[in-house]
Amino acid sequence: MKKTISIILTAALCLSLAASAIAESPIEAIDYTTGTPWLDIDLEGNVTADTPTDLKDNFALWANKDRILSLEIPEGYLAAGNTIDVNIKSTKDMMALFHGEVPEDHDARLAYDYFYLLCDWDSRDALGVAPLKEMIDVVEEITSLDALTEYFVKTPGEDRLYCLWKESSVQDTENPGTNVLSIKNGYSLILDHTEYCEMTDYGKTQKETYEAFFRKMLEKLGYSEEDAKQKFDNCFAWETLLNTVLAGKGDNAGSDTYYTRSELLAITPNIPILETLEKADGYPAMDRYLIPAPAVLGKLNELYTEENLPLLRDYLILHSIFEKAEALDWESYVLVSDYQEMIASGMHYEVDKEEYLSSLVYDEVNSVVAWPVSKLYVDRYANPADKARLSELVEEIVNAYYGIIEDANFISDETRAGAIAKLDSMTRNVLYPDNWEAYSLEDVNFTAKEEGGNLWEAWRAIKKHEHDKAVAEVSKPFDRTIWDSLPFIGNCTYTPSVNGIYINAAFAQNPNYRPDMTDEELYAYTGTAIAHEISHAFDAFGATYDKDGNSINWWTEDDYAAFNEKNEKLAAYFNAMRPWEGQDFNGEAMIGEACADMAALKCMLRIAAEKPDFDYDKFFRAYADRYATKETLMMAMARLEDEHPMNYLHINTNLQQYDEFLNFYGITEGDNMYLAPEDRVAIW
Ligand SMILES: [Zn+2]
Incomplete structure (x- = not known):
């Protein structure tokens, strides 16, 4: 599972924008009740009180008919079901965090205070764009390349307007267990570099959108209309010079290359990258650097000339606006919201303050102070008893998994040892971190709203903390026990690059989990979700990473060929199905999720087999109920692009792989739910 609140909301927004396009197409010609081998029961209107049910024909319909009839799609959503219920509950919980008692914990308090500074439009408007203007004016006064070099080398990172390159501390995939400093050219407005070589209509729209945004912002900053246009043209000209160097390089455009310190100095003799990183930013001198696009960095060095100074300056100014406008006044926020929506969907968007205060501010506080919000969330809603109970369940599932790996007959002992x-x-991260030290913002202190603080200062303090953290991290070993997920997101995930599962605190709530669940419910609602994430370690993508999260092959050649063959068979299985006549599924896109779904169910069935008096009927019905869904046609269309099989398909395709299900209900050859052993596609 990968969806988060904001992704669902964004999807809803994009889909509503696509509604008019769909309405104009001749949809009445399509009969949506013609799916094979099963009717798409998730699609609104396909199930009515008169729809006949037969468990051997369509188990999902038989088990879920009443629930589907009772589901109502909430206003503002495109679907109803457990995922949406948890989504709505999480949103309510998130809102309540900032309206209850003032927290005592330092980090929780930081999140709380930051929220109120975000909402404080009076003080934000009173400052306007003045703090940014002050920083821009310093750069406007630079009149020689030497002065620009001095500006980079002598200005501390937090006071510098912007930079021509971007550094970050990342996992060194060639040196397991270590971090490396990655250095690349600064961002370009249009992500696809080919647009700078030969602009398509898409590129032109993007350019026009950015131009409109920057010209308005620059005029707010006191520039004339003419100067604002010139500044945009200069910035774009600089980006064009850099990006066209990638023309003709195809896929090699962004090929990661490691450089020694002297090699890096040799390709960047003019531009003071290392000097700035070490003298102004405080990074240690390293033996090794990761350069994701060496050709561009070389070009950056070549273009760092007196002649290009106006372009360099305007690139810095425009990108600083791009980066910092979110922490400014309401007018800036309105311009940012509009251009972001234009870039995403091609439609204008007029945000209003009521919408900001009732929903958008929560997304913002979550993204800027994610870990302090996590602390606030966990202190308020999570508890050690649930953490202990679910940690136990995770261990039970991992133990069953050893059995699955032991029994897999298509791999050799060598590959089995790797698995x-x-x-x-595998790191097992349950509900919230055991120790909060690595996530702490203990060093960050800013003045709260009631004591006269403002957002700009708070935002800068947080950015400084992030910078200092990156500096401290780069020379430490890469720590894959650090959480790569956020406890307040109502979901579970697996991250291949650290070989870790995350069962977030916000996932573990009703109906996904309740402390008083029976074993059958616990395994169906919670266990399959946990086992699903573990299974991602062994799906087509996850299987290309080793035990430490490195992209290192641990398969023998023959075993990997057999694995690929199984994945192809899995894709073909979905490719033979239709949600309705004339509409294909993309089986190849679904293999990772489907592999994880099937292995997860197998895992829970192995555990169930050890339980005396296990109620299989209760378990299979709960398994179906977890995925009971009602969704609009727009959502169904979007689901066709999703790597997760549609929910009705999820239920039926997974269940029909296993004898435990078929035998329990007496499903045999000739029944629509039956799948002959030789046609089964579960990989593990
Ligand atoms: Zn998944």
Whole structure:
């Protein structure tokens, strides 16, 4: 599972924008009740009180008919079901965090205070764009290349307007267990570099959108209309010079290359990258650097000339606006919201303050102070008893998984040892971190709203903390036990690059989890979700990473060929199905999720087999109920692009792989739910 609140809301917004396009197409010609081998029961209107049910024909319909009839799609959503219920609950919980008692914990208090500074439009408007203007004026006064070099080398990172390159501390994938400093050219407005070589209509629209935004912002900053246009043209001309160097390089445009310190100095003799990183930013001198696009960095060095100074200056100014406008006044926020929507969907968007205060501010506080919000969330809603109970369940599932790996008959003992090592070293992150030290913003202090503070200062303090953290991290070993997910997101995930599962605190709530669940419910609602994430370690993508999260092959050649063959069979299985006549599924896109779904169910069935008096009927019905859904046609259309099989398909395709299900209900050859052993596609 990967969806988060904001992704669902964004999808809803994009889909509503696509509604008019769909309405104009001749949809009445399509009969949506013609799916094979099963009717798309998730689609609104396809199930009515008169729809006949037969468990051997369509188990999902038989188990979920009454629930589907009772589901109502909430206003503002495109679907109803458990995922949406948890989504709505999480949103309410998130809102309540900032309206209850003032928290005592430092980080929780930081999140709380930041929220009120975000909402304080009076003080934000009173400052206007003045703090940014002050920083821009310093750059406007630079009149020689030497002065620009001095500006970079002598200005501390937090006071510098922007930079011509971007550095970040990342995992060194060639040196397992270490971090490396990655250095690349600064961002370009249009992400696809080919647009700078030969602009398509798409590129032209993007350019026009950015131009409109920057010209308005620059005029707010006191520039004339003419100067604002010139500044945009200069910035774009600089980006064009850099991006066209990638023309003809195809896929090699962004090929990661490691450089020694002297090699890096040799390709960047003019531009003071290392000097700035070490003298102004405080990074240690390293033996090794990751350069994601060496050709561009070389070009950056070549273009760092007196002649290009106006372009360099305006690039810095425009990108600083791009980066910092979110922390300014309401007018800036309105311009940012509009251009972002234009870039995403091609439609204008007029945000109003009521919408900001009732929903958008929560997304913003979550993204800027994500870990302090996590602390606030966990202190308020999570508890050690649930953490202990679910940690126990995770161990139970991992143990069953060893059995699945042991029994897999298509791999050799050599590959089996690699898979077992992966399970051994998988980090199991349940609800929230055991120790909060690595996520703490203890060093950050800013003045709260009631004491006269303002957002700009708070925002700068947080950015400084992030910078200092990156500096401290780069020479430490890469720590894959650090959480790569956020506890307040109502979801679970697996991250291949750290070989870790995350069962977030916000996921573990009704109906996904309740402390008083029976075993059957616990395994169906919670266990399959946990086992699903573990299974991602062994799907087509996850299987290319080793036990430490490195992209290193641990398969023998023959075993990997057999694995690929199984994945192809899995894709073909979905490709033979139709949600309705004339509409294909993309089986190849679905193999990762489907592999994880099937292995997860197998895992829970192995655990169930050990339980005396296990109520299989209750378990299979709960399994179906977890995925009971009602969705609009727009949502169904979007689901066709999703790597997760549609929910009705999820239920039926997974269940029909296993004898435990078929035998329990007496489903045999000739029944629509039946799948012959030789046609089954579960990989593990
Ligand atoms: Zn998944």
